[in-house]
Amino acid sequence: MGFQVGSEPQDRRRVVITGHGAITPVGLTVDEFWASLVDGRSGISDIKGFDASDLPVRIGAEVKEFDPGVYMPHKVSRRIDVSTQYGVAAAMQAVQQAKLEVDEELAPRVGVYVGSSAGPATMTYDTTIKLHERGARSVSPFFFATSGSESSAGEIALWLGACGPSASLTTACASGATSIGEAMRLIQFGVADVMVAGGTEAPVTRLNIAAAAACRALSRRNDDPARACRPFDKDRDGFVMGAGAGILVLEEAEHARRRGARVLAELVGYGATTDAYHLTAPHPEGLGTKRAMRIALESGGLRPEDVDYVNAHGTSTELNDKSEIAALRDVLGERALQIPISSTKSMTGHLISGTGAVELIASVQAIRHGVVPPTLNCEVPEDARLNFVPSVAQKWDTDVVMSNSFGFGGHNAVLIVRRWEQEGSSATHAA
Structure with a gap:
C-alpha cells in the first residue's frame, strides 16, 4: 500500500534530489530553461514541425534546435520517437549532474518511473500515414517494440543499467508529477535507493492539435502566439500545447551522503x-x-503557513484556473494572500506528461536562486488579491514550494519540495 494520511513523516526515509535535466521549448538544459523563465521569454510560436495552415489552431510550444546526436548514436535515435529522445536526453543530463554511476551492486536498487500519456505520438502518427499511403512494407520493424508509452522508461533503464522497478505511469497531464511522487514512495519505504523519475511528451502533432482544438481546449490566438497562454487572466481562452521533458534523480538521503552527492533540494510531500x-x-x-x-502537506509534516511559493498548474483554461484559485484559497487560507503563485505554462505551454516534472525543476530553482518566475499575460487577474507574479520575476526568499499538476479524468498530483536542511544527515548542500 502507498502512503496513508496520518502516518508519521519521521518514520520514512528522506528523499533528496541530486540531479535534474530538462528539454523544453525555452531551453535545452536546466540552466537555459531557468534563465528563460526568469527573463520572461515565451517559447510559444507558430507551429513549424508540420503544415498547420488548415487547422483551427496553428500555434504551439515546440522544442527548437534539439539534436539527438548529442546524446545518442543514430542507430538509437532512428528507432525511437522524439518524445523518447527528449526523455533520454533529460535523464542523461540529470544523471551526469548527480554524478551517479550504476554498477552491478547498485543496479537492483535503481528504478525508472517516467510518465508519458501520449506516448510516441509522432512516430505513431507518421507510421499510420505511411501504412495507409505505402503499405505494410513501409512499417519499421522497431515500431512494435517502441510504440508504447513505456518506451521512455525502458530506454532510460537500458541506457543506465537500472534493474529496479521501471514503468510509465499515466495520469494524463499529471503523469510527470505522479511518476515523481510514486518514485519518492519507493525510496521512502525501502523498495529502491535511487529513482530516475519525471515525464516526457511530444504531443504537437496534426492529430493532437486537431483533436484538442475540436474539444475547444486550446487557445485560438493564432495571430499573437506569445500572448496566447494567459493563466489566471480573465481574458484566457485555452491552453497551448507544448513538448518537452523533465527528469530528476531522487535518492535516499543517506545513500546520497555516503557517495558525497550534492543535494539540490529535498522532496518531502506528495x-x-x-x-x-x-x-x-x-x-x-x-x-x-x-x-x-492537504495530503501533500501532511505527508511532509507541513502546515499551510510553511508554503512560500506555489508553482500552479495554471493551464489558462476557464475551469481549471478558477477551480485552482478556489482550492488554493481554501487550503492555504490567509497564506495564499501572502505568497507568490505563478504558472510557468505561460512561457513553456502545456507539456502534458512532461509538465509536472519540468515545473518541479522550476520549483527547485526558485529555492536555490531566491527568485520566482513570472506568469506572462496575466493582465486582468481572476482574483486581484492574489500575487500571480505578473510579467516580471520577483525576488523571494523561498524554502518550501508546492507544485500542482491536474489532469483530464480528474487525476490530481501535488508535490512539495523544500530547501535541504542537513540535520540528521551530512550530505553535501548545493551552493
Whole structure:
C-alpha cells in the first residue's frame, strides 16, 4: 500500500534530489530553461514541425534546435520517437549532474518511473500515414517494440543499467508529477535507493492539435502566439500545447551522503487523488485538488503557513484556473494572500506528461536562486488579491514550494519540495 494520511513523516526515509535535466521549448538544459523563465521569454510560436495552415489552431510550444546526436548514436535515435529522445536526453543530463554511476551492486536498487500519456505520438502518427499511403512494407520493424508509452522508461533503464522497478505511469497531464511522487514512495519505504523519475511528451502533432482544438481546449490566438497562454487572466481562452521533458534523480538521503552527492533540494510531500467527476472538467468545488494539497502537506509534516511559493498548474483554461484559485484559497487560507503563485505554462505551454516534472525543476530553482518566475499575460487577474507574479520575476526568499499538476479524468498530483536542511544527515548542500 502507498502512503496513508496520518502516518508519521519521521518514520520514512528522506528523499533528496541530486540531479535534474530538462528539454523544453525555452531551453535545452536546466540552466537555459531557468534563465528563460526568469527573463520572461515565451517559447510559444507558430507551429513549424508540420503544415498547420488548415487547422483551427496553428500555434504551439515546440522544442527548437534539439539534436539527438548529442546524446545518442543514430542507430538509437532512428528507432525511437522524439518524445523518447527528449526523455533520454533529460535523464542523461540529470544523471551526469548527480554524478551517479550504476554498477552491478547498485543496479537492483535503481528504478525508472517516467510518465508519458501520449506516448510516441509522432512516430505513431507518421507510421499510420505511411501504412495507409505505402503499405505494410513501409512499417519499421522497431515500431512494435517502441510504440508504447513505456518506451521512455525502458530506454532510460537500458541506457543506465537500472534493474529496479521501471514503468510509465499515466495520469494524463499529471503523469510527470505522479511518476515523481510514486518514485519518492519507493525510496521512502525501502523498495529502491535511487529513482530516475519525471515525464516526457511530444504531443504537437496534426492529430493532437486537431483533436484538442475540436474539444475547444486550446487557445485560438493564432495571430499573437506569445500572448496566447494567459493563466489566471480573465481574458484566457485555452491552453497551448507544448513538448518537452523533465527528469530528476531522487535518492535516499543517506545513500546520497555516503557517495558525497550534492543535494539540490529535498522532496518531502506528495498527494494524489481522483475527482471521479467528469472526463475533462475539474470538480466544481475542487474537492479532489484540495484533498491532494492537504495530503501533500501532511505527508511532509507541513502546515499551510510553511508554503512560500506555489508553482500552479495554471493551464489558462476557464475551469481549471478558477477551480485552482478556489482550492488554493481554501487550503492555504490567509497564506495564499501572502505568497507568490505563478504558472510557468505561460512561457513553456502545456507539456502534458512532461509538465509536472519540468515545473518541479522550476520549483527547485526558485529555492536555490531566491527568485520566482513570472506568469506572462496575466493582465486582468481572476482574483486581484492574489500575487500571480505578473510579467516580471520577483525576488523571494523561498524554502518550501508546492507544485500542482491536474489532469483530464480528474487525476490530481501535488508535490512539495523544500530547501535541504542537513540535520540528521551530512550530505553535501548545493551552493
